[in-house]
Amino acid sequence: MKKFYWSAPRRSVCPIIPIFLPFRGCPARCVYxxxxxxxxxxxxxFQDxxxxxxTVLRARALAGLPPPELAFYGGTFTSMPEKEQRQCLDLxxxxxxxxxxxxxxxxxxxxSVDIPALTRLRDAGCSTVELGVQSFTDAALTAARRGYDGAAAAAACNLVKQAGLNLGVQLLPGMPGVSPEVFICDVSAALRMGADMLRFYPCLVLAGTELAREWRAGGxxxxxxxxxxxxxxxGCLMAMAHKTPVIRMGLAPEAALDGEVLAGPVHPALGExxxxRALLMAVLQEADGGRLFALDAPLRCxxxxxxxxxxxxAAWAALGLGSDEVRFVEGEEVRLYL
Ligand code: SF4
Structure with missing residues (x-):
């Protein structure tokens, strides 16, 4: 019998309530x-x-819901006009x-981060800064016209950690220039930088973007x-090995996305x-080419x-496992009976 732990690293217990500030502070529209x-x-x-x-926060409190974590998303927070940043921090x-x-x-x-900006955030009670790194690879950052290189992305990660803030790293697998191999290097780099959490947003072709024009032109x-x-x-297996949670895979479902995704790997159950697949990969690795006669997996799988x-x-059947051979049990261990 062989066994391994299958314990997804814990995410924050606090629900996140996003405040979207679309394109606020962005120096340009990124191609995707x-x-x-x-x-x-x-x-x-902005004030609305x-x-x-x-109003949402007060309504939650009145309904007796636990206090959430507030998140300012959708733009480049630290490059917003000083007055707008101050209004957000005051809220x-x-x-x-x-x-x-x-x-x-x-x-x-x-x-868009430097020590004064990060210190101001930390002193205002900010817990986490999520960096839209997308890739640490120079060629990919150039291909996607991100406007910074891998060294700048790594330096920004270090600054966030030095400021005593939790570091979130957002990666964009499939972005122009990001092959599967590049993505794996990017995950490895993010973990090396000490990311406390990761987000994987597979690159989609959305209507109205520069990428849509490039896609139509075959580029x-x-x-x-x-x-x-x-x-x-x-990428998830690498993150699990580091006990680093992947807190999001794919864009959150939005009615506005319907009909706007022109191409790309989109699916409502992408994370699951x-x-x-990650679990199958881990079992295949442990089985090392052999067949199994039974397997126990944690109930939550x-x-x-x-x-x-x-x-x-079909892939599990090729390993010798059907419904009769798999038991879902309490605990966090996967046990392979070889
Ligand atoms: S990817 Fe980030 S920086 Fe670029 S336009 Fe969108 S929100 Fe702004």
Whole structure:
């Protein structure tokens, strides 16, 4: 019998309430980015966005819900005009003082952080800065016209850690220039930089973006679903080995996305499909070419074990496992009976 732990690293217990500030502070529109579609939030006056967030927080508290973590997403927080940053920090500070939130975080670009900005965030009670790194690889960053190189991305990660903030690293597998091999190097780099959490957003071709024009002209081909699932599964296994949570895989479902994804690996159950493949990969590695006569897996894998609509049943059968040979049990161990 062989066994290994299958314990997804813990995510924050606090629910995250996002405040989307689409394109606020962004120096330019990145080729793949369509924030209004991704977030489902059209243009709105800045103060209205903050007022709406305040109303949501008060309503949650009145309903007796636990204080969430507030998140400023969708733009480049640290490059927003000073006055807007201050308005956000004032909202977060007042919500913290009144116990309406437990903490807050923001997302920004690697070339938009410096020590004064990070210190200001930390002193205001910010817990986490998520960097839209996308890749640490120079060639990919050039191909996607991100405007910074791998060294700048790594330096930004270091600054966030030095400031005593949690570091989130967002990667964009399949972005122009990011092959599966590059993505694996990017995951490795993010873990080396001390990322406390990762997000994997497979690159999609969204209507109205520069990437859509390149795709139509034949200059860009997104990853197909199988490549995406296999690569993300490998990335997840690397993150699990480091006890680093992958807190998001794929864009959050948004009604505004319907009909706007022109191409690319999109699926509502992407995360579960990836985890199913990651588990299969881990078992295949342990089985080392042999067949199994039974397997015990943790109960919480039951929902995804056989893959979406049983898509992995044939692969498990090739290992000798059908429904009669697999038991879902309490605990966090996978046990292989060889
Ligand atoms: S990817 Fe980030 S920096 Fe680029 S336009 Fe979108 S929100 Fe702004």
């Amino acid at each position: 980015c369509a924030q209004h579609t991704q977030t489902g939030q059209g243009p709105m006056p 966005i903050l007022d709406k967030a305040g 977060a500070d007042s919500a913290l003082q009144r116990g309406l939130i437990c903490s807050f975080r923001c997302s920004t670009r690697p070339d 860009y081909r997104p990853w197909d679903m199988e490549v995406c699932l296999a690569s993300l599964a490998q 499909r990836v985890m199913a 039951q929902g995804y074990f056989w893959g979406h609509r049983g898509e992995l049943r």
